[in-house]
Amino acid sequence: MANWIGRSFVALALIVALAAPAAAHKLIVFASAEGATIHGKAYFLGGAPAQGLAVTAFDPQGAELARTTTDDQGEFTLTANFRCDYRLVVETLDGHGAEFPLQAEQLPADLPPRGEAAGPPHPQAEPSQHVPPVASLESNSSQHAAAERSAELRALRADVAALQEQLTQYENRTRLRDVLGGIGYILGLAGIAFYFLGVRRKQAAEATDREASP
Amino acid sequence: MHLEEAILAGTQHGREILVAGGLLAAAGTAVGLRKTDYERVPQVAVLTAAFFVVSLIHLQLGPAKWHFVLTGLMGLVLGWAAFPAVLVALALQAAFFSVGGLMVLGVNTLVMAGPAVACYYLFGPTVRSRFEPVVFGGGFAAGAAAVMLGALLAATALFAAGKSYEVFAGVIVVAHLLPAAIEGLVTASVVVLLRKVRPELLDARPLPPVRQETAHG
Numbered sequence: 001m002a003n004w005i006g007r008s009f010v011a012l013a014l015i016v017a018l019a020a021p022a023a024a025h026k027l028i029v030f031a032s033a034e035g036a037t038i039h040g041k042a043y044f045l046g047g048a049p050a051q052g053l054a055v056t057a058f059d060p061q062g063a064e065l066a067r068t069t070t071d072d073q074g075e076f077t078l079t080a081n082f083r084c085d086y087r088l089v090v091e092t093l094d095g096h097g098a099e100f101p102l103q104a105e106q107l108p109a110d111l112p113p114r115g116e117a118a119g120p121p122h123p124q125a126e127p128s129q130h131v132p133p134v135a136s137l138e139s140n141s142s143q144h145a146a147a148e149r150s151a152e153l154r155a156l157r158a159d160v161a162a163l164q165e166q167l168t169q170y171e172n173r174t175r176l177r178d179v180l181g182g183i184g185y186i187l188g189l190a191g192i193a194f195y196f197l198g199v200r201r202k203q204a205a206e207a208t209d210r211e212a213s214p
Numbered sequence: 215m216h217l218e219e220a221i222l223a224g225t226q227h228g229r230e231i232l233v234a235g236g237l238l239a240a241a242g243t244a245v246g247l248r249k250t251d252y253e254r255v256p257q258v259a260v261l262t263a264a265f266f267v268v269s270l271i272h273l274q275l276g277p278a279k280w281h282f283v284l285t286g287l288m289g290l291v292l293g294w295a296a297f298p299a300v301l302v303a304l305a306l307q308a309a310f311f312s313v314g315g316l317m318v319l320g321v322n323t324l325v326m327a328g329p330a331v332a333c334y335y336l337f338g339p340t341v342r343s344r345f346e347p348v349v350f351g352g353g354f355a356a357g358a359a360a361v362m363l364g365a366l367l368a369a370t371a372l373f374a375a376g377k378s379y380e381v382f383a384g385v386i387v388v389a390h391l392l393p394a395a396i397e398g399l400v401t402a403s404v405v406v407l408l409r410k411v412r413p414e415l416l417d418a419r420p421l422p423p424v425r426q427e428t429a430h431g
Contacts, residue, residue, distance in 0.1 A: 179270060182306040183263050189302060190259035197252040 027098040028168055029055075029090045032161045033106040034154070038078040040100065042070050042090045049074025050090065058087040059114055082114035083107045217322055217368055219315030228375035235371070236320030239301065242327060246297035257415065258295050261288050266303040270311070280393040286360035286401045289330030290341055290353070291408075291415050296330035297323065321371055329363035341405050342418040349409055349421060350402045357401025361394040 027050055031040030038057075042050040055076045057066040065086065070076045080086065086102040222228035250258055261284070268282045288296040301323045307313045314322050333356040340352030409421040 178310040179267060182266050182303075182310055185306055186259055186263045186266065186302060190255050193250070193255045193258075194252070197250075197255065201252055 027090060027092060028165075029088055029098045029100040030161070030165050030168065031086075031088050031100050031102050032157065033080065033102060034157075036080045036108055036111060038080055038086065038088070038102060040076050040078070040088060042074045042076070042098070050092065053090050053092055056089045056091075058089065060085050060087070065114075080107050080111060083109065083111035084114040217314065217318050217325070217371060219318045222318055222321065222371065222375050225376045231371050231375055232317055232321060235318075235322075235324045239297065239320035239323040239327070242294070242297035242324070242331070243301050246292075246294040246299075246327075249293065250295045250298065254292070254295060258292055258299050261292060261296075262299040262303050265299065266306055269303070269307060269313075280396075282397060282400065283326060283361065283364070284397075284401070285326050285330040285364060286333050286337075286353075286357035286397065287404055288327075289333035289360060290338060290356055290401075290405060292330070293334045293338075294331055296334070297327040300327040300330070325364050325367045325371070328367060329360040332363060333360050338416075341409070341416055344419070344422070346406060346409075346421055350406050353402030353405030354398035356398075356405070358394040358398030360401075361390055361397045365390040365394075 027042060027044055029040060029042045031038055033039075040055065042053060042055070044050055049072070050070055051072050051074055053070045053074075055068050055070060055078070056064060057078055059065050059082070065082065066078045066080075068076050068078055070090070078088075083104050084107075085104050086107075087099055088102060089097060089099040091097040222232050265284050265288060268284055270281070272281050285296070285300070288299060292299060301319070304314060304319055304322050304326070305316070308316055308319060336359065337352045337356040341349050341356065343349050343352065405416070406421070408415050409418060413420045
């Protein structure tokens with residue numbers, strides 16, 4: 001028995017070693033706004049695009065704002081009608097899902113706010129929101145320079161978006177130490193079970209001894 | 215087969231399902247723990263670890279991605295103890311890899327451990343047969359049925375939570391037929407092997423070898 005268990009754990013360790021680079025088939029959604037248009041992409045870890053899935057946009061109160069589906073590349077486009085925090089939810093048919101929060105600061109200021117939804121700006125803004133809105137740059141600089149800057153800004157935003165995407169991918173990778181940690185927990189729980197069952201067993205043995213002795 | 219938290223927590227019916235699933239899974243776990251005695255703890259632990267690890271290895275099957283669940287095997291070896299085993303493995307997966315979620319843990323446990331226990335009663339006698347083809351058949355049926363029943367339960371939960379019927383049919387029939395067949399083959403091979411080398415795991419006698427081994431020292 002003990003031999004069998006030992007061998008099983010060795011086999012498990014081997015499997016773990018081989019499986020380390022494998023990733024969970026998690027769905028990832030990523031979106032950014034350009035003007036009032038929200039561009040987004042849904043893909044599975046590993047990069048396979050999530051095709052033909054329903055994308056729903058919700059406001060902070062949970063009311064539905066817009067709805068679309070992803071195309072063959074897993075990409076989707078929505079038009080923002082309000083300046084509020086958007087919550088983009090993508091669902092697969094078998095119950096996997098993912099969501100992406102899009103802060104109101106990314107949307108143009110001339111959109112109407114939605115009730116109290118717009119609220120105060122978020123103190124911990126993502127890097128892309130530190131960039132001032134394109135519109136505010138037009139004052140006291142020539143038309144040409146403004147256009148150049150806005151092009152630069154757009155490129156910068158695209159870079160940040162790509163970086164953010166990579167970061168998500170990195171964070172979601174299945175890591176060997178997590179797998180080993182999980183197996184460690186299972187071993188520990190087995191040990192606890194042994195302890196309690198062992199105590200029970202000892203008590204039962206003592207009880208039968210006491211009955212037998214007089 | 216994992217259901218995600220956001221999808222069930224979104225609707226009123228979905229939340230009811232979360233609560234009901236949690237209660238049923240707790241009941242199943244209580245029964246499972248009661249039936250787990252000293253000698254069975256290592257088996258439960260090893261199969262929990264196997265389930266935990268194997269769920270992380272994803273295989274590409276044509277358009278779909280699939281990972282083994284081994285719930286049929288768990289059911290045959292562990293019986294009701296499959297409940298605590300699945301619960302622990304899923305809790306760890308939720309904690310480490312944010313697969314599923316803590317709120318949906320009960321429903322997911324039920325979706326995977328329920329079919330395991332069903333297989334224990336349905337195919338347990340079959341895999342204790344004296345004939346190898348019958349054992350193989352029983353193992354295949356258990357592995358495949360566990361996957362299909364799990365998909366059925368998951369789809370029922372989604373359907374009851376207000377998802378469309380196409381989801382229901384698509385999830386069950388299309389997405390899980392091939393994985394179920396593969397799972398069945400693997401379970402059948404493992405069960406036949408166990409019957410030959412460790413029959414006590416299945417509470418059975420050793421399977422008689424097909425041809426006599428030549429005796430030597």
